[in-house]
Amino acid sequence: MNSSTILLGTRKGLIAYRATDHRWTVENLSFEGEPVSIAYADPRNGMWWACLDHGHWGVKLHRSPDRGATWEEVTAPAYPEGEEVRDGMPATTRYIWSMAHGGRHYLSKLWLGTDPGGLFLSEDGGDSFRLVESLWKHPTRKTLWTGGGRDLPGIHSIVLDPRDEDHLYIGISCAGVFETADGGRNWETRNKGLRADFLPDPASEVGHDPHILVAAPSNPDTLWQQNHCGIFRSTDGAKNWQDVSQSEGPARFGFAIAVAEDDPAQAWVAPANADVNRTAVKGALCICRTDDGGKTWKDFRKGLPQENCFDIVYRHALVSSGDAVAFGTTTGNLFFSPDRGESWQTLNNYLPMIYSVQFTD
Amino acid sequence: MPTVKFTYALKRHFPGIKDTPARGSTLADILREMDANYPGVKSYILDEQGNLRKHVNIFIDGTMINDRVRLSDPFSENSEIYIMQALSGG
Numbered sequence: 335m336n337s338s339t340i341l342l343g344t345r346k347g348l349i350a351y352r353a354t355d356h357r358w359t360v361e362n363l364s365f366e367g368e369p370v371s372i373a374y375a376d377p378r379n380g381m382w383w384a385c386l387d388h389g390h391w392g393v394k395l396h397r398s399p400d401r402g403a404t405w406e407e408v409t410a411p412a413y414p415e416g417e418e419v420r421d422g423m424p425a426t427t428r429y430i431w432s433m434a435h436g437g438r439h440y441l442s443k444l445w446l447g448t449d450p451g452g453l454f455l456s457e458d459g460g461d462s463f464r465l466v467e468s469l470w471k472h473p474t475r476k477t478l479w480t481g482g483g484r485d486l487p488g489i490h491s492i493v494l495d496p497r498d499e500d501h502l503y504i505g506i507s508c509a510g511v512f513e514t515a516d517g518g519r520n521w522e523t524r525n526k527g528l529r530a531d532f533l534p535d536p537a538s539e540v541g542h543d544p545h546i547l548v549a550a551p552s553n554p555d556t557l558w559q560q561n562h563c564g565i566f567r568s569t570d571g572a573k574n575w576q577d578v579s580q581s582e583g584p585a586r587f588g589f590a591i592a593v594a595e596d597d598p599a600q601a602w603v604a605p606a607n608a609d610v611n612r613t614a615v616k617g618a619l620c621i622c623r624t625d626d627g628g629k630t631w632k633d634f635r636k637g638l639p640q641e642n643c644f645d646i647v648y649r650h651a652l653v654s655s656g657d658a659v660a661f662g663t664t665t666g667n668l669f670f671s672p673d674r675g676e677s678w679q680t681l682n683n684y685l686p687m688i689y690s691v692q693f694t695d
Numbered sequence: 696m697p698t699v700k701f702t703y704a705l706k707r708h709f710p711g712i713k714d715t716p717a718r719g720s721t722l723a724d725i726l727r728e729m730d731a732n733y734p735g736v737k738s739y740i741l742d743e744q745g746n747l748r749k750h751v752n753i754f755i756d757g758t759m760i761n762d763r764v765r766l767s768d769p770f771s772e773n774s775e776i777y778i779m780q781a782l783s784g785g
Binding site: 424 | 735
């Protein structure tokens with residue numbers, strides 16, 4: 335993947351940084367002042383998407399074919415009339431929390447994950463989206479899905495298998511990981527080996543809090559998740575999960591995780607203080623990396639603030655591409671590493687709260 | 696004929712929006728009418744289940760409406776219907 339652009343969704347707009355001769359400068363600012371929950375560049379066609387969370391006017395969706403020079407509003411995902419989150423609570427789109435393209439064989443497909451727990455699919459390039467009823471009608475939804483991070487359940491992760499584009503995983507807080515092998519018609523829970531310490535039964539089939547779920551591009555049967563209760567890895571397509579958190583050390587609680595494009599055993603996390611503080615560990619920022627599938631972790635701090643620091647990294651705000659790694663923080667700091675996280679450059683200290691980060695061309 | 700007035704905050708999203716006379720006999724009718732004049736504006740004011748959005752208010756002749764779900768508050772031939780945002784956030 336090329337990584338000459340970093341696309342940011344922030345509390346006050348969409349911001350694009352572009353590298354020229356190793357120097358990062360702002361190329362585009364769109365929707366100034368508006369919360370952008372996810373800024374997404376579709377790698378198939380270069381279309382930029384902005385998922386807006388207007389405080390007053392609701393959730394909106396815009397797309398740009400020309401790197402943010404012009405934008406077009408498209409119809410935002412909407413729940414069908416009469417649908418309910420729970421009995422007596424009407425379902426409306428409260429937040430768009432994830433976006434993913436539908437693959438190289440399904441060029442017109444796009445997936446969206448929302449709060450309050452609905453997955454949406456477009457089959458016309460994003461002109462319209464429909465609720466994926468099979469998941470919405472999953473027998474566990476009304477009784478076992480709960481809020482986590484947000485007041486109501488939300489889909490924050492959509493992971494497409496590049497070998498078979500009808501095969502997807504999604505991550506829901508709080509419900510866990512679900513898998514479909516048939517393009518979303520049927521769903522299986524995939525939470526074996528996870529631990530939900532906050533539930534009466536920590537090994538419950540549903541009710542887990544995977545903060546973010548990712549698959550290794552070089553081996554999509556290897557999946558990683560930064561969970562509320564630790565860092566977990568699966569090497570068998572999410573059938574079984576192993577806890578790979580550090581027993582002593584910072585790599586345990588956090589929100590974000592990224593996995594190397596070329597090595598399923600290499601991943602990064604951004605540790606935070608659990609559970610009620612949600613601040614940087616000991617007032618210092620570090621990124622931890624494992625090169626051996628989570629057996630050992632190293633923390634890297636060179637170039638990152640080591641005192642009086644309160645930053646944490648939200649779930650969509652840590653990414654890698656080749657040797658490049660980038661992350662954005664809750665206090666508006668944006669950092670870039672050219673060497674797989676071993677040293678860091680500050681791109682900006684004065685951004686709004688950063689919700690999403692993506693490398694793109 | 697009632698007149699619909701819009702908060703200036705909607706101008707950002709609908710640059711041509713202005714005071715607009717309405718023919719409808721219910722608020723719901725009037726909002727559909729406004730959507731025909733300013734395509735998409737209804738989705739800024741109501742959610743997809745037809746309820747008034749949490750941080751949007753409608754005043755009829757200076758009084759905030761009571762029924763945010765069925766939009767049944769009455770108005771008269773000469774009413775001013777003011778659509779505004781609640782002040783919140785930072």
